[in-house]
Amino acid sequence: MKILIVEDNIEISEMISEALRSQRFIVEVAETHTEAMSKINLYEYECILLDVMLPDGSGLSVLKELKSIGKNGSVIILSARDSLEDKITGLELGADDYIAKPFHMSELIARIRSVRRRNGNNGKMSISFGNISITPERFEVYIDGVEVDLLKKEYDILLYMIERQNILIKKEMIAEAIWGDYIDQVDNYDFIYTQLKNLRSKLTKANADVVIKTVYGFGYKMCELT
Amino acid sequence: MKILIVEDNIEISEMISEALRSQRFIVEVAETHTEAMSKINLYEYECILLDVMLPDGSGLSVLKELKSIGKNGSVIILSARDSLEDKITGLELGADDYIAKPFHMSELIARIRSVRRRNGNNGKMSISFGNISITPERFEVYIDGVEVDLLKKEYDILLYMIERQNILIKKEMIAEAIWGDYIDQVDNYDFIYTQLKNLRSKLTKANADVVIKTVYGFGYKMCELT
DNA sequence: CTTCAACTATGAGTATTTTCATGTTCTAAA
DNA sequence: TTTAGAACATGAAAATACTCATAGTTGAAG
Numbered sequence: 001m002k003i004l005i006v007e008d009n010i011e012i013s014e015m016i017s018e019a020l021r022s023q024r025f026i027v028e029v030a031e032t033h034t035e036a037m038s039k040i041n042l043y044e045y046e047c048i049l050l051d052v053m054l055p056d057g058s059g060l061s062v063l064k065e066l067k068s069i070g071k072n073g074s075v076i077i078l079s080a081r082d083s084l085e086d087k088i089t090g091l092e093l094g095a096d097d098y099i100a101k102p103f104h105m106s107e108l109i110a111r112i113r114s115v116r117r118r119n120g121n122n123g124k125m126s127i128s129f130g131n132i133s134i135t136p137e138r139f140e141v142y143i144d145g146v147e148v149d150l151l152k153k154e155y156d157i158l159l160y161m162i163e164r165q166n167i168l169i170k171k172e173m174i175a176e177a178i179w180g181d182y183i184d185q186v187d188n189y190d191f192i193y194t195q196l197k198n199l200r201s202k203l204t205k206a207n208a209d210v211v212i213k214t215v216y217g218f219g220y221k222m223c224e225l226t
Numbered sequence: 227m228k229i230l231i232v233e234d235n236i237e238i239s240e241m242i243s244e245a246l247r248s249q250r251f252i253v254e255v256a257e258t259h260t261e262a263m264s265k266i267n268l269y270e271y272e273c274i275l276l277d278v279m280l281p282d283g284s285g286l287s288v289l290k291e292l293k294s295i296g297k298n299g300s301v302i303i304l305s306a307r308d309s310l311e312d313k314i315t316g317l318e319l320g321a322d323d324y325i326a327k328p329f330h331m332s333e334l335i336a337r338i339r340s341v342r343r344r345n346g347n348n349g350k351m352s353i354s355f356g357n358i359s360i361t362p363e364r365f366e367v368y369i370d371g372v373e374v375d376l377l378k379k380e381y382d383i384l385l386y387m388i389e390r391q392n393i394l395i396k397k398e399m400i401a402e403a404i405w406g407d408y409i410d411q412v413d414n415y416d417f418i419y420t421q422l423k424n425l426r427s428k429l430t431k432a433n434a435d436v437v438i439k440t441v442y443g444f445g446y447k448m449c450e451l452t
Numbered sequence: 453c454t455t456c457a458a459c460t461a462t463g464a465g466t467a468t469t470t471t472c473a474t475g476t477t478c479t480a481a482a
Numbered sequence: 483t484t485t486a487g488a489a490c491a492t493g494a495a496a497a498t499a500c501t502c503a504t505a506g507t508t509g510a511a512g
Contacts, residue, residue, distance in 0.1 A: 095237075151498060189460085191500055197462060216508055217459065377468060415490085417470055423492060442478055443489065 002026045002044070003112070006036040006062060007051040007078070012101075016049065019105035025112075036062050047074045047112055050095070063095060074115045076108075110163035129165045130210035130224045132203075134158065143206040153178065154199040161212065161222040170219040196220070228252045228270070228353065228389065229338070232262040232288060233277040233304070242275065245331040251338075252353065252389050262288050273300045273338055276321070289321060300341040302334075355388045356436035356450045358429075369432040379404060380425040387438065387448040396445040422446070 003020055007013040008031045017027040028045075030036035040048070040062075050063060063075055075095045096115045099108060113127060126135045133142045139155060141148045150158060156178045161169060171189050179191070200212055209225045229246060233239040234257045243253040254271075256262035266274070276289060289301055300322040322341045325334060353360045359368045365381060367374045376384060382404045387395060397415050405417070426438055435451045 153499070188501095190502080193461060194500070196460095214460070214507095379469070414471095416472080419489095419491060420470070420493095422490095440477095440490070 002028070002046055004036070004039060004043075004045040004048045005029045006031075006048060008032065008053070009051075012051075016105070016108070019109070020112075023109055033062055037065060040066060041069075045073045047076065047115065049076050049078055049108075049112075051078045074112075076111055076115060078103075104167050106165050106167050113163060127159070127162055129162045129222065130208060132158075132162065132208050132210055134162060143203070143208050146206065148202060148206045150199070150202060153195050154202065157195055157199055158203075161220065165210075165222050168215055168219060168221050172219075174219070228254070229273045229275065230262070230265060230271040231255045231275045232257075232259075233275070234258065235277075238277075242331070242334070245335065246338075252385075259288055263291060266292060271299045273302065273341060275302050275304055275334075275338075277304045300338075302337055302341060353385070353388055355391045355448065356434060358384075358388065358434050358436055360385055360388060369429070369434050372432065374428060374432045376425070376428060379421050380428065383421055383425055384429075387446065391436075391448050394441055394445060394447050398445075400445065
């Protein structure tokens, strides 16, 4: 899993590289439009993280050029501001996702994994946190190597939270991600409480060393047991 | 409320569809001038979102052609740039509104609603076929004016099929539309058979004058009772 | 440090969805 | 035209998801 970070600010790219390397990604960095293009021409990257602000041109022009020469690795746009304009232009040019700075590293990692899965890149990737490991292609969950039976909704929630490990997750986001449209303006979240209760109890019973913390008035956070 | 998005960029059209579907609109997408015209000839759309830049001709020519054959659904022009010519030409050709990219989804939705209101369709946004009528906003189904209780999956399927009335629908499409991704490679369609059985029996019990025909080896087709 | 209202947890009951076993219909090939 | 196998239908059972009533927690206001 080779990733190219196109970003002129060295502190930022270092921070990202470090986070990704700790997740066993192989990371390279390009600081300019020119450098990015020459690297892209020389090597294959499975995913490219593209800053929109570069010293010698917009990252979007890299994207454009990249698509015009027929490269098809996944591209995630990093934008300094939450600019809808960049987002639309980026997606229009063929980017796979968009993330606004500042972002949590784990959110970025979640996006990278999700983009990879969407693009069907090699089917054997598993995601893990603590002693929990998930194989999204097979809908299987292991804790300490032992398979755990989860119901579909429980599985959906667990996957969603593990992809966002250590991040505060609003209840609304969970509802939207797992239940989708039908959950527009609900007056209560009983269905989440119940699913979470059951999920938690299964995780505990299987001796998971991660825990779903409640953040009063906000949502939840999946953390490692200290 | 059926909406056609005429837009060649799939990322963008998907972003829009998703936003609209979450608002209970029924959305279809055409990627080219040709596809757009054939869909418009086949079905009635209450609103058409028209990108001005298409691979095989300007969206404006779709608009022109559409007006020349006397279709009167609302049309909203989506322009990649804030181009005054496009706006003027579009409105001159009979578009109902114009919105410049990038736009906020909420703005687009507001425009659609406003256009719809202007065109006098206020409030009742319902889809019907034979004596069946559905109010997607309220998840209600009426047959001969009498409300019929359907379970959620039954409702989903009915809505999906009514939207595609008189069209052959593959089982796979139903599965994908109603059950989503995790149905990928199933070895049987028992769940569809069962849902269909229950839906059919409810429709019959309520004296619907439409019927779900089976097309052996392919799927189903929703037809009016002859 | 109380109090109160909003928020969350939980067990049990209810409803919905899926699976299963079995029977029926359809189509292509003999 | 017969027949075999796949596709589909169906009722009932099993699995899953949701709702409800109730109880416990939290944090801000007094």
